[in-house]
Amino acid sequence: MAQLPTVEDVARLAGVSRQTVSNVINTPEIVRPETRERVETAVRELGYRPHASARRLRTRTSSTIGIRLDPLPRGISGAIQDRFLHALTEHAAERGFRVTLFTARDPQHEIEQYRSLRDGADVDAFVLTSTVSDDPRIEWLARERIPFVSFGRPWGAMGAHDVGDPERLWVDVDGRAGTALATQHLIGRGLRRIGFLGWPEGSGTGDDRRAGWGDAMRAGFPGIADAELAELSFETVEAVAAARVAVERHLADGLELEALVCVSDSVALGAMMAVREAGRPHFPVMGFDNTPVAQAVGLSSVDQRLDEVATSVLDLLLGATGRRVLPHGSGADPLGHRLVTPSLSCAGRVTWRPSRKPTAPRPAITSEKRKSNEQEDVDRRHRARRGRRCRAHRMFRWRRRK
Amino acid sequence: MAQLPTVEDVARLAGVSRQTVSNVINTPEIVRPETRERVETAVRELGYRPHASARRLRTRTSSTIGIRLDPLPRGISGAIQDRFLHALTEHAAERGFRVTLFTARDPQHEIEQYRSLRDGADVDAFVLTSTVSDDPRIEWLARERIPFVSFGRPWGAMGAHDVGDPERLWVDVDGRAGTALATQHLIGRGLRRIGFLGWPEGSGTGDDRRAGWGDAMRAGFPGIADAELAELSFETVEAVAAARVAVERHLADGLELEALVCVSDSVALGAMMAVREAGRPHFPVMGFDNTPVAQAVGLSSVDQRLDEVATSVLDLLLGATGRRVLPHGSGADPLGHRLVTPSLSCAGRVTWRPSRKPTAPRPAITSEKRKSNEQEDVDRRHRARRGRRCRAHRMFRWRRRK
DNA sequence: ACCCACAATTTGATCGATCAAACCCCGATT
DNA sequence: AATCGGGGTTTGATCGATCAAATTGTGGGT
Numbered sequence: 001m002a003q004l005p006t007v008e009d010v011a012r013l014a015g016v017s018r019q020t021v022s023n024v025i026n027t028p029e030i031v032r033p034e035t036r037e038r039v040e041t042a043v044r045e046l047g048y049r050p051h052a053s054a055r056r057l058r059t060r061t062s063s064t065i066g067i068r069l070d071p072l073p074r075g076i077s078g079a080i081q082d083r084f085l086h087a088l089t090e091h092a093a094e095r096g097f098r099v100t101l102f103t104a105r106d107p108q109h110e111i112e113q114y115r116s117l118r119d120g121a122d123v124d125a126f127v128l129t130s131t132v133s134d135d136p137r138i139e140w141l142a143r144e145r146i147p148f149v150s151f152g153r154p155w156g157a158m159g160a161h162d163v164g165d166p167e168r169l170w171v172d173v174d175g176r177a178g179t180a181l182a183t184q185h186l187i188g189r190g191l192r193r194i195g196f197l198g199w200p201e202g203s204g205t206g207d208d209r210r211a212g213w214g215d216a217m218r219a220g221f222p223g224i225a226d227a228e229l230a231e232l233s234f235e236t237v238e239a240v241a242a243a244r245v246a247v248e249r250h251l252a253d254g255l256e257l258e259a260l261v262c263v264s265d266s267v268a269l270g271a272m273m274a275v276r277e278a279g280r281p282h283f284p285v286m287g288f289d290n291t292p293v294a295q296a297v298g299l300s301s302v303d304q305r306l307d308e309v310a311t312s313v314l315d316l317l318l319g320a321t322g323r324r325v326l327p328h329g330s331g332a333d334p335l336g337h338r339l340v341t342p343s344l345s346c347a348g349r350v351t352w353r354p355s356r357k358p359t360a361p362r363p364a365i366t367s368e369k370r371k372s373n374e375q376e377d378v379d380r381r382h383r384a385r386r387g388r389r390c391r392a393h394r395m396f397r398w399r400r401r402k
Numbered sequence: 403m404a405q406l407p408t409v410e411d412v413a414r415l416a417g418v419s420r421q422t423v424s425n426v427i428n429t430p431e432i433v434r435p436e437t438r439e440r441v442e443t444a445v446r447e448l449g450y451r452p453h454a455s456a457r458r459l460r461t462r463t464s465s466t467i468g469i470r471l472d473p474l475p476r477g478i479s480g481a482i483q484d485r486f487l488h489a490l491t492e493h494a495a496e497r498g499f500r501v502t503l504f505t506a507r508d509p510q511h512e513i514e515q516y517r518s519l520r521d522g523a524d525v526d527a528f529v530l531t532s533t534v535s536d537d538p539r540i541e542w543l544a545r546e547r548i549p550f551v552s553f554g555r556p557w558g559a560m561g562a563h564d565v566g567d568p569e570r571l572w573v574d575v576d577g578r579a580g581t582a583l584a585t586q587h588l589i590g591r592g593l594r595r596i597g598f599l600g601w602p603e604g605s606g607t608g609d610d611r612r613a614g615w616g617d618a619m620r621a622g623f624p625g626i627a628d629a630e631l632a633e634l635s636f637e638t639v640e641a642v643a644a645a646r647v648a649v650e651r652h653l654a655d656g657l658e659l660e661a662l663v664c665v666s667d668s669v670a671l672g673a674m675m676a677v678r679e680a681g682r683p684h685f686p687v688m689g690f691d692n693t694p695v696a697q698a699v700g701l702s703s704v705d706q707r708l709d710e711v712a713t714s715v716l717d718l719l720l721g722a723t724g725r726r727v728l729p730h731g732s733g734a735d736p737l738g739h740r741l742v743t744p745s746l747s748c749a750g751r752v753t754w755r756p757s758r759k760p761t762a763p764r765p766a767i768t769s770e771k772r773k774s775n776e777q778e779d780v781d782r783r784h785r786a787r788r789g790r791r792c793r794a795h796r797m798f799r800w801r802r803r804k
Numbered sequence: 805a806c807c808c809a810c811a812a813t814t815t816g817a818t819c820g821a822t823c824a825a826a827c828c829c830c831g832a833t834t
Numbered sequence: 835a836a837t838c839g840g841g842g843t844t845t846g847a848t849c850g851a852t853c854a855a856a857t858t859g860t861g862g863g864t
Contacts, residue, residue: 004521006820017844022822032842052522053458054820057849062455064502069488079694082484086471089503098524100466100502101491119406120454122500240698266698292481293695296642296668408850419814424852434812456850459819806864814857820849827844833837 005046014042066123087310124325145328166336171312178302178342179212182286187220191258195232198263243270259284265291303345312338407448416444468525489712526727547730568738573714580704580744581614584688589622593660597634600665645672661686667693705747714740
């Protein structure tokens with residue numbers, strides 16, 4: 001097999017020097033157009049492709065992003081990581097980046113991997129998922145000044161003040177807007193007794209999603225009593241069976257409900273089983289995550305728009321157009337984060353999608369100041385959605401045959 | 403920030419030469435033990451880690467495996483790729499390998515990616531998934547003599563004679579044994595009218611799974627009429643709704659059934675919905691893939707044992723113990739493939755697991771010669787399983803409350 | 805005492821690219 | 835006319851490791 005062509009070969013064929021070839025590839029704008037063309041033809045002719053490892057050795061960059069595969073026993077929502085990975089890989093490729101994977105038993109082991117990957121110039125940056133408050137990994141990466149973005153905002157006591165720090169790069173899905181969207185959809189269908197089935201209080205994500213339901217309820221029914229809202233909201237752990245039992249119990253206890261917004265698809269699936277069983281085949285249930293299961297059983301769900309998340313992650317790492325990872329703490333992005341507004345997917349089809357313009361940052365649930373702003377936002381969206389009812393619930397066929 | 407230590411630094415500290423350090427790391431057995439220890443201490447002291455890119459440049463290997471993320475709209479079984487990826491990454495790490503991802507719009511684009519990844523010494527080998535018969539990718543990789551293993555045996559006309567070729571490396575799950583296992587389980591519970599709900603004839607995988615059900619039925623009920631088997635087997639496309647309709651129709655048509663073995667979890671989920679709705683809450687349904695959904699709704703399912711698949715892939719690529727990719731067509735493995743026997747998972751818990759010893763190769767469905775062997779196999783397993791009934795169906799609670 | 809075989813280690817060259825600095829050429833400046 | 839400046843290009847050095855060949859050391863055989 002013939003040797004692969006190198007810059008040297010291209011240079012010889014084009015009658016220029018190594019460096020000029022290199023320039024044509026990396027900074028074409030500084031090469032005289034006619035020389036450039038000559039080199040480009042030579043490249044094509046020989047089928048030259050730069051040797052990635054040689055380049056990395058010299059430049060100490062790899063155009064590669066590392067991401068750890070989540071080791072947790074993933075349930076029904078497991079496909080999320082998969083979808084995100086896909087979106088990230090695809091958009092990374094568009095910008096000349098690749099994604100490499102690794103696994104880790106525990107945070108300490110994970111940090112070792114970071115070190116090893118960085119030292120070998122194997123990756124330029126990391127993407128962190130399933131971060132927890134005061135995550136040791138974040139501490140370490142920040143201290144070492146290794147570029148990274150986390151998918152998931154810094155919740156929790158210490159994280160709370162990091163949310164605004166433009167040096168802490170993160171992307172998250174605006175769960176609050178998502179559940180608000182789902183709730184508005186139900187309100188638009190003329191329902192009033194819309195419940196929320198969430199996780200036990202204390203999880204940032206869960207509380208955020210509950211808040212979105214509250215936003216929409218208050219917006220849709222001005223003056224609704226806090227007591228009524230409290231009555232309509234109840235909780236369960238993240239498991240189909242548990243959710244099912246919770247709904248069964250509340251229905252048995254005489255809770256009047258017309259529809260249910262759920263904190264996740266697992267919970268929604270359990271809820272759906274319970275209401276069907278209670279003889280209410282058309283009772284609308286909304287899930288969250290738009291997992292394959294939801295699509296399969298025809299559950300409406302909030303879609304996280306992981307495509308958008310992936311591009312946002314790259315924007316933060318590389319800048320809007322760049323093809324090189326920005327140094328850690330460069331402050332290149334004025335915000336340092338992106339909050340992606342989810343869309344609503346009815347029985348697997350997207351019915352509503354937010355506009356393309358950059359989403360306004362939304363404060364964490366702990367801060368209450370921008371409330372009025374948000375309310376307006378909700379109202380505007382509510383109006384915008386008119387006339388696009390989704391047929392999910394009519395299409396649903398889980399009912400008992402007569 | 404201090405420069406990272408290099409071989410040079412370690413050598414100086416240990417009072418030896420570069421090359422000796424290199425030898426300690428790569429071929430420790432040729433270094434005198436006391437020298438080796440001295441170097442090892444120096445390595446620890448400096449926290450030295452070889453620079454991956456430099457090594458790659460020199461050796462033209464990367465200790466990296468490339469895999470394409472499946473672009474197909476994955477349904478309920480989507481998590482399989484995810485789980486496989488996880489297993490592969492984890493076991494690859496144990497052997498000092500990493501996994502990098504890429505995506506591709508079409509086979510042509512995918513081949514371009516192969517070229518680019520190989521030419522840049524970015525990957526040493528590829529793992530192919532969702533292969534089709536006469537896959538152009540396989541042709542190309544083989545022609546270029548790039549090492550690869552496919553997950554999924556070469557089905558189809560042309561593939562059929564590749565199955566035995568030890569130069570074509572592949573790993574697959576023995577679907578036939580899997581459905582046989584599920585069927586035996588039901589037979590063991592004293593059921594007889596056990597149906598099979600499969601995909602339309604013609605898909606290698608689907609036909610194989612159907613055959614496993616046939617094997618077990620014939621073994622369990624010697625002399626069962628072919629007509630009865632034909633009656634018990636029917637088909638549907640891979641979708642929850644379609645499966646549901648198919649089962650509803652057959653039940654309405656008066657098909658007598660006591661249990662159902664299904665070709666996939668999606669299909670099983672549909673079937674389960676249909677039988678529950680028909681008022682038979684304890685009707686056992688067996689799925690295939692052991693997806694999160696199956697676990698969530700308490701469906702028993704055949705588990706593909708992707709861990710085993712991943713280690714098998716690596717065995718084929720690297721040899722039983724090696725840490726370097728074997729050249730394409732080295733014939734290092736006498737078989738050139740592995741057929742992994744799945745296990746049975748009842749309501750999310752594994753009840754039966756095959757012995758650890760290497761699985762005997764199983765012929766593709768097109769060849770019929772080893773039949774008697776297989777029959778024995780089935781019988782032996784059948785006996786081995788005695789006394790380990792799984793409680794899945796008793797635990798199942800999808801029934802209507804009285 | 806000499807030579808040889810062999811194990812252990814060292815030395816010089818190399819992988820393919822980019823960086824930093826030097827170079828060349830030509831028009832504008834003084 | 836000599837100098838300057840700068841765009842465009844070339845040259846030499848370098849990144850950090852491994853390969854291939856050379857070197858040193860050690861003991862055995864004759």
